[in-house]
Amino acid sequence: MTQFPAFEVIPAVDMQDGEVVQLVQGERGTEKRYGDPVEAAERWVAAGARTLHLVDLDGAFEGERENAAAVEAIVDAVDVPVQLGGGIRTAEDALSLLDRGVDRVILGTAAVENPDIVREISDRRPGSVVVSLDAKGDEVVVSGWTEGTGLAPVEAAGRYEDLGAGGILFTDVDVEGRLAGVRADRIERLADAVGIPVIASGGVATLADVRACRAAGAAAVVVGTALYEGAFTLADAMDA
Secondary structure, rough: OOOOOOOEEEEEEEEEEEEEOOOOOOOOOOOEEEEHHHHHHHHHHOOOOOOOHHHHHHHHHHOOOOHHHHHHHHHHHHOOEEEEOOOOOHHHHHHHHHOOOOOOOHHHHHHHHOOOHHHHHHHOOOOOOOEEEEEEEOOOEEEOOOOOOOHHHHHHHHHHHHHOEEEEEEOOOHHHHHHHHHHHHHHHHHHHHHOEEEHHHHHOOHHHHHHHHHHHOOOOOEEEHHHHHHOOOOOHHHHO
C-alpha cells in the first residue's frame, strides 16, 4: 500500500443484512440502520471521501460474506479506493476480491489464526493487506470482538509488518461506537512502533478527535457513527 499522501478521514460503510448499520461496541442487537449501502457510498464520495471503508458485519460474525452483492455494487459505483473487511478467511477469498476491484483487504481473525496468510497474499499483491487489530484493554480480540488472543497490539503490529502487511487498522473497542472520544495515547504507541501506515478507528465524536488521531501519528481515521449522526460533516473533518 502506498503511504497515504496526506492524512485521510475515511467514512465507514458497515453492512448487515444488506443495510448500512452502526453497532455500539460491535455488539449485535445495538445496531442503528442508515439505509442502502450503495447510496451511502456514493454520498460519501460526493462529499469528498478519497477512500471508503467497507465492513461485511455478517461476514465478521458468521464467517460467511453475506453482503457480497452490495460490496460489488459499491466497487462498480465509486471511483475511489475501497478497503473491505469481514469474513475474509482465505488467501483465495482475498485475491478474488482484489481481482474484482477491492483495493485493500482487511484481515482480522484470519491473520491471527494463520499469520502466514498475510505473507501469502502480500507476496502476490504487495501492499494490499491491512491487518485489523481490535483491542479491548491491551489485548487483541477476534471473532467479532468475542475472543481474546493474549497478544498486545504493539507486539502483533510488528509481527504483521514483518510478514508484509501494508497497514494496520487499529480499533479501540472500548470506545467504539459510543461517541466517547478517542484515546490518542494508544494510537501513538502503535504508530511509533511500526513503519507502515496505522489507520485509527473507534470513538471519534468530535473534530478534536480527528485532530488527535492525526497528531498521534495515524495516517488516516475511519469515522462511522459521528458522520451518520451528523456530529460533523466530512468536509469539516477533512478541513480539521
